[in-house]
Amino acid sequence: MSAPAAAWNTFWFTPAAPWPLGLCRAGFFASFYILFLARTDLRWYALFPPEFYQPHSFFAWLSLPVPSWDGMGWLVTAFEISVILAALGLMTRLATLTAFVLGLYVLGLQFNYGYLHWAHAIVPIVTGILALAPCGDALSLDALIRRTITGKTASTGGQYRWPVQLVRLIFVTVFLAAGLAKLRQAGLEWVLSDTLRNYFLENQYVFRSEGAAARSHLLADWLIACPGVCRVLAVVVLAVELSAPAALFSRHGRRWLIPLLFLFQVGNALLLYQDFFFAYLGLYLFWVPWGRRSCSSNSCSEGAGAGGMNF
Amino acid sequence: MGRHAVTFDGRPIRRRQRLAAYVAILAFGLPSVLVALVGGEAWPLLDYRMYADSKPTSEVDWLELVGRTPDGNAVRLDDEGYIVPFAYSELLRSLYSLDVLGELDPTPARRALIGLLDAYETQRRLGEHNGPPLDRIEVYRVRWTAQPGAANFDKPDSRTLLQSVSLPATM
Numbered sequence: 001m002s003a004p005a006a007a008w009n010t011f012w013f014t015p016a017a018p019w020p021l022g023l024c025r026a027g028f029f030a031s032f033y034i035l036f037l038a039r040t041d042l043r044w045y046a047l048f049p050p051e052f053y054q055p056h057s058f059f060a061w062l063s064l065p066v067p068s069w070d071g072m073g074w075l076v077t078a079f080e081i082s083v084i085l086a087a088l089g090l091m092t093r094l095a096t097l098t099a100f101v102l103g104l105y106v107l108g109l110q111f112n113y114g115y116l117h118w119a120h121a122i123v124p125i126v127t128g129i130l131a132l133a134p135c136g137d138a139l140s141l142d143a144l145i146r147r148t149i150t151g152k153t154a155s156t157g158g159q160y161r162w163p164v165q166l167v168r169l170i171f172v173t174v175f176l177a178a179g180l181a182k183l184r185q186a187g188l189e190w191v192l193s194d195t196l197r198n199y200f201l202e203n204q205y206v207f208r209s210e211g212a213a214a215r216s217h218l219l220a221d222w223l224i225a226c227p228g229v230c231r232v233l234a235v236v237v238l239a240v241e242l243s244a245p246a247a248l249f250s251r252h253g254r255r256w257l258i259p260l261l262f263l264f265q266v267g268n269a270l271l272l273y274q275d276f277f278f279a280y281l282g283l284y285l286f287w288v289p290w291g292r293r294s295c296s297s298n299s300c301s302e303g304a305g306a307g308g309m310n311f
Numbered sequence: 312m313g314r315h316a317v318t319f320d321g322r323p324i325r326r327r328q329r330l331a332a333y334v335a336i337l338a339f340g341l342p343s344v345l346v347a348l349v350g351g352e353a354w355p356l357l358d359y360r361m362y363a364d365s366k367p368t369s370e371v372d373w374l375e376l377v378g379r380t381p382d383g384n385a386v387r388l389d390d391e392g393y394i395v396p397f398a399y400s401e402l403l404r405s406l407y408s409l410d411v412l413g414e415l416d417p418t419p420a421r422r423a424l425i426g427l428l429d430a431y432e433t434q435r436r437l438g439e440h441n442g443p444p445l446d447r448i449e450v451y452r453v454r455w456t457a458q459p460g461a462a463n464f465d466k467p468d469s470r471t472l473l474q475s476v477s478l479p480a481t482m
Contacts, residue, residue: 012332013324044396049426051419052405057354108354113397114405121355125339132335134328158324162332170343177347178359184350186365198366201457205371206400208461209389221459272362 012165013158020290021160022089022139024167024282025130029087029099031282032123037080045109046072052113059112064105072106079106086130089140096131103127119276122174126167126283133163165248167286172244175261179241191238197223197230200271207273220271240264247287258287369457374403374411375470378431378445388448392440393431402427411450411473424448424476432478447477 001009046069053066067075079102085095103124110116136142137154147153154160182190189195200220223230240260246253247261262284269275324332342356350358376399378386389399397405411420428448434440453467 012336013329047396047430049423049430051423051426052409054408057352059354104355110401111354113401114408115401116357118357118359118361121357124355125343129335129339132331157328159328159332163335166332166335166340169340173343173347174359177343177357178361178363180347181350181358181360181363185360185363189365189367190363193365193367194369195364195366198369198457199362201369201459202366202371204459204461205373205455205457205464208464209399217460224459274361 009158012162014161015156015158016161016164017156018134018138018143018154018160020288021133021135021163022137022143023290024164024285025092025096025135026087026089026139027285028126028130028280028282029083032279033080033083033087035281036279037083042076042079042106043069043072045106048110048113054114055112057108057111058104059108066109066112075102075106078102086127089136089142092136092140092142093131096127096135100124100127100131117276119274119279122170122280122283125170126280129163129166129170134159135163164286167283168248171283171286172247175241175244175264179238179244182238182241191231191234194227194230196234196237197227200224200230203272210273223271237264251289254287258284371455371457373453373455374406374473375451375453376403376406377449377451378428378442379447379449380443381446384443386443386445388431390440390442393434393442394427395430395434395439406450412452413473417474420450421474421476424450424474425478428476428478447475450474 046067048066050066055064058064079099082095082098082102085091086099107120107124134154137160143154186195201224204217204220223233240257241264243253244257244261247257265277268277346352346356346358350360352358376388376394378388378393380386388394391398394402406420406423409420409423410417413420428445431442431445431448435442435444450473452469452471452473454469455461455463455467
């Protein structure tokens with residue numbers, strides 16, 4: 001096997017235990033439900049005045065209709081049930097597939113009304129990945145039932161590694177895209193001017209009620225009074241965004257980059273009032289080196305050790 | 312649950328499982344990377360260009376949505392109960408996307424404002440909110456030289472009426 005092929009196989013298919021993937025699945029869907037779905041009535045999307053409708057992407061290509069209030073109610077209920085089932089790992093394949101298809105539609109509907117919660121886009125992508133992955137083979141009710149009936153449990157394999165790696169790839173791509181978009185649209189001017197400071201200022205007007213209610217505006221006010229600090233912060237933001245892919249390949253880089261990305265998102269919430277990322281907080285679970293410390297073999301990958309959680 | 316439950320046997324991945332992996336990589340991984348590198352958006356693939364523009368000055372150029380009661384009083388429509396399912400900033404962004412500034416053709420924006428007023432009145436009559444009856448909706452372009460804490464929020468540098476619509480008599 002050539003070196004690139006070996007590296008490719010090592011990256012995607014190094015054998016891993018099934019339970020870290022099961023844990024990530026459960027955590028991702030549970031946190032999405034608790035932090036977003038349980039607090040948001042998506043049926044309201046049926047109430048957009050039709051005059052605002054500007055269909056985009058597959059909504060336009062397929063001429064998809066906007067559902068009625070009742071129709072949206074059914075879709076949202078089915079979406080919520082599928083997310084809960086996916087979290088529990090009951091009928092996991094069907095649940096994740098349903099969550100993917102309905103999520104694409106239900107979460108994407110707002111995209112056709114002239115604005116977008118950018119952070120929501122990663123949710124159907126990760127759901128789609130999990131729908132293709134054997135993510136219900138461990139830490140799921142499916143696995144518990146299978147074990148009870150047949151006595152069989154899933155064993156270590158490369159099929160439990162690629163979904164984690166692919167979700168990580170998607171995750172860092174979000175930040176890379178944001179960094180490259182800044183370079184494409186503003187170039188180095190983004191860090192050499194007072195751009196970040198001026199966004200802090202602007203959002204105090206655009207999100208007037210959120211800004212007035214948040215105590216964090218005191219921190220924003222302090223930063224605004226220190227343009228030099230804002231420029232340093234802008235350099236750090238751009239550097240972290242562009243370096244995010246390094247977290248895929250460097251364990252050392254991952255230790256620094258992932259906490260920095262988390263802090264960056266907390267900063268977005270505190271200073272720019274963009275708190276949508278809480279909807280996919282569960283994705284950080286995919287970065288935890290589950291079980292690595294308890295792995296005794298040198299060839300063992302993250303999560304390949306620490307058996308005994310395979311129901 | 313004993314330790315025998317997971318065995319590190321290093322078995323090669325099965326063909327069907329490898330196929331699923333490549334389908335996922337081609338369907339989700341590759342397009343995400345391409346969109347990140349070259350830009351563009353087709354839900355759910357986005358280039359995350361929020362806050363990507365250069366903003367060298369502290370001028371804030373934004374909109375204000377106001378309702379007019381039959382006796383001419385102004386009601387700022389930033390209460391989300393009045394504009395369900397929009398949040399205020401979302402609604403204003405949506406109006407930008409419909410060319411409320413009238414750079415090419417503000418007709419879609421005017422039509423949308425009429426739809427918004429109709430929805431407001433329908434919801435009011437159903438008792439969904441307790442806002443006053445409105446005759447018309449107005450959109451203003453508002454500009455500030457920004458100050459920390461939006462200290463001059465109520466005293467913008469300029470405030471220009473962009474659009475004013477009322478319900479047609481037949482509605």
